[in-house]
Amino acid sequence: MEQSGNVKTILECRNVSKEFDAYDKSGKTEVLRDISFSVKENEFLVLFGPGQCGKTTLINVLAGLESATSGEVIENGKKVTKPAPERGVVYQKTALFPWLSVMGNVEFGPRVRGQDKKTRRETAKHYIDLVGLSGFEKSYPSQLSGGMRQRVGIARAYCNQPEIMLMDEPFGHLDAQTRYMMEEELQRIWQSEKRTVIFVTNNIEEALFLADRIILLTNCPSCIKKEYIIDMPHPRSYVDPKFLSYRQEITENMDKSL
Amino acid sequence: MSLKKFVDKNISIIMTVLAFASLLIVWELVSRFTKAGLFLPPASLILEKFILSFKEPIGKYTMLTHIGVSLYRVGVAFGLSTVFGIALGVSMGYSKLAEAILKPIFEFIRPIPPLAWIPMSILWFGLGDKSKFFIIFLGCFCFITVNTYEGTKNVDKTLIGAARMLGASERQVFFDIVLPSSVPYIFAGLQIAVTAGWSAVVGAEMVHSNEGVGWLIVMGMTYGKTVQIMVGMLAIGLVGFVLATGMAKLERRLCAWNNQGM
Numbered sequence: 001m002e003q004s005g006n007v008k009t010i011l012e013c014r015n016v017s018k019e020f021d022a023y024d025k026s027g028k029t030e031v032l033r034d035i036s037f038s039v040k041e042n043e044f045l046v047l048f049g050p051g052q053c054g055k056t057t058l059i060n061v062l063a064g065l066e067s068a069t070s071g072e073v074i075e076n077g078k079k080v081t082k083p084a085p086e087r088g089v090v091y092q093k094t095a096l097f098p099w100l101s102v103m104g105n106v107e108f109g110p111r112v113r114g115q116d117k118k119t120r121r122e123t124a125k126h127y128i129d130l131v132g133l134s135g136f137e138k139s140y141p142s143q144l145s146g147g148m149r150q151r152v153g154i155a156r157a158y159c160n161q162p163e164i165m166l167m168d169e170p171f172g173h174l175d176a177q178t179r180y181m182m183e184e185e186l187q188r189i190w191q192s193e194k195r196t197v198i199f200v201t202n203n204i205e206e207a208l209f210l211a212d213r214i215i216l217l218t219n220c221p222s223c224i225k226k227e228y229i230i231d232m233p234h235p236r237s238y239v240d241p242k243f244l245s246y247r248q249e250i251t252e253n254m255d256k257s258l
Numbered sequence: 259m260s261l262k263k264f265v266d267k268n269i270s271i272i273m274t275v276l277a278f279a280s281l282l283i284v285w286e287l288v289s290r291f292t293k294a295g296l297f298l299p300p301a302s303l304i305l306e307k308f309i310l311s312f313k314e315p316i317g318k319y320t321m322l323t324h325i326g327v328s329l330y331r332v333g334v335a336f337g338l339s340t341v342f343g344i345a346l347g348v349s350m351g352y353s354k355l356a357e358a359i360l361k362p363i364f365e366f367i368r369p370i371p372p373l374a375w376i377p378m379s380i381l382w383f384g385l386g387d388k389s390k391f392f393i394i395f396l397g398c399f400c401f402i403t404v405n406t407y408e409g410t411k412n413v414d415k416t417l418i419g420a421a422r423m424l425g426a427s428e429r430q431v432f433f434d435i436v437l438p439s440s441v442p443y444i445f446a447g448l449q450i451a452v453t454a455g456w457s458a459v460v461g462a463e464m465v466h467s468n469e470g471v472g473w474l475i476v477m478g479m480t481y482g483k484t485v486q487i488m489v490g491m492l493a494i495g496l497v498g499f500v501l502a503t504g505m506a507k508l509e510r511r512l513c514a515w516n517n518q519g520m
């Protein structure tokens with residue numbers, strides 16, 4: 001296992017490129033170009049880039065849901081080839097199972113992996129409480145608000161005890177106010193139970209509010225433009241001068257072309 | 259004030275009752291005061307005979323037995339078609355190979371109406387209940403298959419991905435994701451099928467029978483008994499209405515999760 005300093009590297013993305021067949025089959029559309037980075041244990045890494053730049057594709061490749069055209073993803077020394085519970089995904093459109101209650105959704109991972117009912121219920125309850133949904137165990141997703149559904153999604157990913165969490169613009173569909181609140185909530189949850197997180201967003205404020213490190217991606221095809229270590233204590237303020245200077249610096253480097 | 263509240267609350271029930279009442283009144287007036295009365299017995303007579311038929315037998319049996327026997331035939335056939343329809347629909351929806359093999363055959367058989375099968379059905383299954391099961395089965399089967407097929411085909415791929423990421427095996431993906439998410443589709447199919455099966459009962463009972471609501475009509479036709487025909491039609495309509503309403507209630511209960519923003 002690769003070590004750097006005394007912090008373990010959890011996941012490594014090595015020269016990943018991805019091409020799709022064009023719609024008219026006339027050629028290839030390049031989506032990701034030569035993407036390499038690594039994530040350390042309990043690091044909160046944000047992949048920040050414009051909309052439609054292939055971020056979801058990158059998350060799917062990291063998850064093992066799609067394969068890269070070239071390059072590879074290594075998790076704890078093993079190559080990622082297919083979906084596996086070591087990597088938890090939180091989806092933009094929540095992807096909750098609508099026929100299951102909140103409890104049913106959160107305990108799904110441990111259940112299909114054969115954990116006994118008592119243990120998994122206790123774990124699930126712990127995470128439902130952690131995301132602030134105590135009392136909603138029996139509700140169905142259709143009865144919850146957008147923010148609450150996303151909390152269920154986070155609890156479901158946490159409850160399966162993954163080594164790394166992949167979050168694909170989880171707050172992208174929420175209104176601005178709920179979004180701020182969920183960012184604070186996620187920060188609180190992450191502080192109380194640290195996990196390795198790769199978080200994808202197109203929102204600079206969100207990126208700066210959450211990240212230990214930000215990787216700036218360019219437009220399609222995506223490649224890595226620059227990397228920023230965000231050295232600010234939590235909880236952060238959106239109007240802190242340091243926050244604003246980071247913001248200015250990153251914005252200046254963003255790809256302005258369409 | 260309280261009357262207004264009562265009306266507001268029960269508006270749809272009141273409307274249903276009013277609609278039925280107007281239909282009966284118009285029917286009654288038309289048959290009593292126009293020449294159409296020659297071909298249309300008055301509603302009151304049909305209702306009277308219908309109620310009477312629960313006490314006095316038509317043929318060998320009273321109405322309750324006729325309805326009971328028909329329900330039994332539809333029940334057996336509907337049960338069988340549910341099992342086979344869901345099995346076929348799921349396999350065509352889930353497996354590309356099964357789809358390639360079975361879908362064309364299914365699409366070929368689908369447009370043949372159940373009634374067209376009567377001669378072959380007698381040849382294969384004889385004159386007893388078996389051939390009636392077969393006719394009604396054909397009436398239900400296609401609806402259940404098509405809906406189940408659509409349901410399994412339209413499963414949200416993201417949900418399958420999410421389940422795999424959480425550690426579900428292929429088998430678990432099938433039983434925990436594909437099946438439950440098809441349930442609303444399957445139920446829609448069952449709802450259409452139960453009505454279709456109940457309608458097919460007339461055709462099925464054309465095949466040599468001594469009882470059943472379909473028999474009432476077939477016999478009425480043979481002997482020119484208009485009132486008996488209409489009593490049979492009333493029974494079919496009424497039971498069909500009860501079945502459809504019951505299925506809708508059951509669906510609302512079983513697929514509660516599917517009713518967005520209850």
